[in-house]
Every structure is written in structure tokens, then in C-alpha cells.
Amino acid sequence: MNALVIDGRAVAAGVRARVAREVATLPTPPGLATVLIGDDPASAIYVRNKRRQCAEAGMRDLHRHLPGEITQEAAAAVVDELASDPQVTGILLQLPLPPHLDAAALIERIPPEKDVDGLTERSTGRLALGRPGLRPCTPEGVMVLLDEIGAVLEGAHTVVVGRSNLVGKPMAQLLLQRNATVTVCHSRTRDLAAVCRTADVLVVAAGVPRLIGEDAVKPGAIVLDVGIHRTENGLCGDVDTDTVREIAGVVTPVPGGVGPMTIAMLLQNTLTAARENPIT
Numbered sequence: 001m002n003a004l005v006i007d008g009r010a011v012a013a014g015v016r017a018r019v020a021r022e023v024a025t026l027p028t029p030p031g032l033a034t035v036l037i038g039d040d041p042a043s044a045i046y047v048r049n050k051r052r053q054c055a056e057a058g059m060r061d062l063h064r065h066l067p068g069e070i071t072q073e074a075a076a077a078v079v080d081e082l083a084s085d086p087q088v089t090g091i092l093l094q095l096p097l098p099p100h101l102d103a104a105a106l107i108e109r110i111p112p113e114k115d116v117d118g119l120t121e122r123s124t125g126r127l128a129l130g131r132p133g134l135r136p137c138t139p140e141g142v143m144v145l146l147d148e149i150g151a152v153l154e155g156a157h158t159v160v161v162g163r164s165n166l167v168g169k170p171m172a173q174l175l176l177q178r179n180a181t182v183t184v185c186h187s188r189t190r191d192l193a194a195v196c197r198t199a200d201v202l203v204v205a206a207g208v209p210r211l212i213g214e215d216a217v218k219p220g221a222i223v224l225d226v227g228i229h230r231t232e233n234g235l236c237g238d239v240d241t242d243t244v245r246e247i248a249g250v251v252t253p254v255p256g257g258v259g260p261m262t263i264a265m266l267l268q269n270t271l272t273a274a275r276e277n278p279i280t
């Protein structure tokens, strides 16, 4: 078989165009504050892309770049300032933070109505309870891709590899909400490939380059690759796409798959947050 390769860039461009049209109808533009602490090169690329696409959608780009040596107290003061700034309708604290900082404590200072990353305790709790709220961008983007290809989730066996707060856990919740059967795997799962082979839909967010090979994929399965790694030969994901595409029914590429969707959903969440908490 030769799998359908989903064009995440095209789907993301469609989402961004719709968001831009809706932003243009608002009386005042939403403002997204991206907070980058330190000089991690990958984080710098992601934040630059987020800022550019935010501006292209007609939103205000309210970026803060803080030194990697900043203290917890000083970082908290910046988040507090953005929290009380009426121009700021969304706050994104780019992760990971330098190890001396307590990321969870800083995230909790983000007002839930500005939590466009969906990472605060309130957003997480609302997702777990199945109540409306802001959802983490990457899993939300995966759901849009699944809907785009008309994937049937109800009753399907979905396997999520990875249990991070940013992707794996919220991914499992979103799939459950759609009446999928959900198995969550992680680094200590025994015979990972055997569990993955039972998946109709396989979402891989393990952070391990090419962890998933053809031995871990059921023929015809839908495989979504959330991983992104910089290697000497360019970018690769958590899925060994060259071999898996011979087996799977649908795969997402890296780059050009889930990554662009993450930013598109960030813009969508920033629009949603601004609508529900308008600048007065």
C-alpha cells in the first residue's frame, strides 16, 4: 500500500485564512503575548513562526524575550503584567523553560481566559470533565486533521504514544470525547509495537526519533506523527515514515504535517479567547 500523505500545511493555511477573516470583523484586534525565556534555537524558530502567523492573521504580536538566567520572581512578574494588560488577550509561555524555573507555577499565573495553550489547571480540568474551554493546540490540530480526512473515531481503537501534559494526555481526552477507545502508551509500555499494531488510529508524541516502524503499524491504519527532531539529514519525526507509508493508510509528514496545525490552532484559540473576553 502507499499511504495518503496529509498536507498539514494546506489544512493549516485554511484554518489561518478563516481566523484572519473573523479577526477582521472584530472591533479591536486580539493580542497574543508569546513569552520566550532563554535562547534554545528550536524554541526561537517556533516562536518566530507563531509571531509571524499571528501578525499575518491581523492580531497584535506582543512578544517578550526574557534572559535564560531570569529568576522565578522576575518571570512571574512578567506573566502578571501580561495577565493584567487589557491589550493581551492570549498568553503563550513557550516550553521547555530553563531547568531552574518552575514551569507549572508560571503557567498557573496565566489567567484561564488568556490560556491559549490550554495548559492551566482550569483548562485541563474542563477538558477532563468534557466541558467547553481552551484546548492544547497540538492535540486540537490532530483532531482537525482527523476530521479533514473523515476518520471515524467512534468505536475505533486509538493508541496514543506519549503521556505529556502538552500532547499525550489531552490527546487521549479529546479522542475519548469522540467515543474512541483509547490506549495510552509510554516509555515503560511492554511490547510497544504489539500494542501499536492494534491501533486503527495511532498518534505518536513520544519525543523519540523514528520510534515507530512498520512493525508497529496495522495495515491501513491512520498514523499521526507529532514528533519533530533536527538531524544531520534535516527534520524527522517519531515515525519512520519511509517504511510506515508502505503499510499505513494515512500518514502525516514531518515537516508539513502536525507542526503547522499547532500554530493554526494557537491562532484559533487566540481568536476564541478574545471573543469570550473582549478588549473593552
Ligand SMILES: Nc1nc(=O)c2c([nH]1)NC[C@@H]1CN(c3ccc(C(=O)N[C@@H](CCC(=O)O)C(=O)O)cc3)C=[N+]21
Residues within 6 Å of the ligand: 045, 046, 049, 092, 093, 094, 095, 096, 117, 137, 138, 228, 254, 255, 256, 257, 258, 259, 260, 262, 263
Ligand atoms: N507552550 C508551548 N506550546 C507549544 O505549542 C509548544 C511548546 N510550548 N514547545 C514546543 C512545542 C513544539 N511546537 C511546534 C510548533 C510548530 C511547529 C512547526 O511549525 N513545524 C514545522 C517545521 C518548522 C521547522 O522548520 O522547525 C513543520 O512541522 O512543518 C513544530 C513544533 C509547539 N510547541
